[in-house]
Amino acid sequence: MxxxxxxxxxxxxxxxxxxxxxxxxxxxxxxxxxxxxxxxxxxxxxxxxxxxxxxxxxxxxxxxxxxxxxxxxxxxxxxxxxxxxxxxxxxxxxxxxxxxxxxxxxxxxxxxxxxxxxxxxxxxxxxxPKTEGAEPTKSAPDYPHHDDPLYKFGSGNYHYNAPWQLIHDNLLDLSHLGYVHLKTIGGNARLHMNAEMNVTQEGEQVRVVRLMPGSTPPPTYKAAWPFGDTCDRWQEIEFDLSHLRIWTGAVEPGTDAIDDPHRGGFHMRGFHGITPETATTCHYFWSMASNKHPDMPENIDEVVRQTAFTFDEDRLVIEAQYRNMLEFGEQAKWLDIHVDVGANRARRIVSKLLEQQQATDMAAA
Ligand code: FES
Ligand SMILES: [Fe+2]
Missing domain, CATH: 2.102.10.10 (Rieske [2Fe-2S] iron-sulphur domain)
Incomplete structure (x- = not known):
């Protein structure tokens, strides 16, 4: 052995x-x-x-x-x-x-x-499967950005000593960037907290869009793209039960509209597969695909390196959060603020799926 x-x-x-x-x-x-x-x-x-x-x-x-x-x-x-x-x-x-x-x-x-x-x-x-040996009833999700010649990606994975939904919470609320990730993709914390946020839901998918025109380019953006003093940033987060797709980036002010899906500029397409291991641990599989600026072709490797650093920062926060949750116990309730809308929608979707599953389990018992 x-x-x-x-x-x-x-x-x-x-x-x-x-x-x-x-x-x-x-x-x-x-x-x-x-x-x-x-x-x-x-x-x-x-x-x-x-x-x-x-x-x-x-x-x-x-x-x-x-x-x-x-x-x-x-x-x-x-x-x-x-x-x-x-x-x-x-x-x-x-x-x-x-x-x-x-x-x-x-x-x-x-x-x-x-x-x-x-x-x-x-x-x-x-x-x-719910029933051993049962065949899949739908196709596995598509993620074409890994095969898109416009992008190059790097990937990694973490084992987390925290429940999977704490990672959903983190990824659906990117206002934390201005506090947790100042060395890489952060930027001005107040701008993040005040960003216009649009949350929509379609079936079991949640979409959160945040637009931040007039942002100071954070270090990762500067390393990857020749931005000046300001840039117009977008953050588009899509939640699916098994994974999140997060498309972020920025254009130079006065060029493309930040809500135009065909905009140019600097792009980071993050894939985040969150798979429960146990009730208290999970796997986090991530990749980051980025486009290269013609004058800075080596940028992608640096973007991936900084992304890994960024996700190390998230793990420190989330595992510390969970340890504290255990120490304070379930009676220590959470207070919701304005940034929690997307994360709460995702939690409701998971709860509903579990309720439906328990109902059919009970009916079958
Ligand atoms: S063959 Fe004996 S334990 Fe596997
Ligand atoms: Fe983060």
């Missing part, structure tokens, strides 16, 4: 997946993460091993050998599947065991649970 396997499994627990909305696609990782080793991750309280076969197919299985329960993530990836690292049983992406070393007959029940996975736009999506 490798130390890689031990380290990853230290953090994992299993439990009730019905505490989260099911029959949904969630982000399992990025294509670039799946090399020649299996990856152990827990999604919605379910332990999963991710791997890529020799033919390039991405697969996700329950992370437990049906022989003696060693995590399959402690094994090795071979051409046809993943081989258990204890007694060598080989599993295909379907979950069926296809080889038991030294034994000819393979019992039909020599299999583990398999999850539907889709690799699309360099993102790996996993379908978390």
């Amino acid at each position: 490798t130390t890689h396997c031990i380290a990853i499994n230290n953090i994992q627990r299993i439990g009730d997946s019905h505490a989260f909305p099911l029959d949904q696609w969630y982000v399992a990782g990025f294509s670039s993460e799946l090399g020649d080793k299996p990856i152990a991750r827990t999604f919605l309280n379910q332990k999963v091993v991710l791997f890529r076969t020799g033919e390039g197919q991405v697969a996700a299985l329950e992370d437990r050998c049906c022989h003696r329960s060693l995590p399959l993530s402690c094994g090795t990836v071979e051409g046809a599947g993943v081989r258990c690292g204890y007694h060598g049983m080989l599993y295909a992406p379907s979950g069926q065991c296809i080889e038991i070393p030294g034994q000819e007959r393979i019992p039909a029940k020599a299999r583990v649970k398999a999850y539907a996975v889709v690799e699309k736009n360099q993102i790996i999506w996993i379908w978390m």
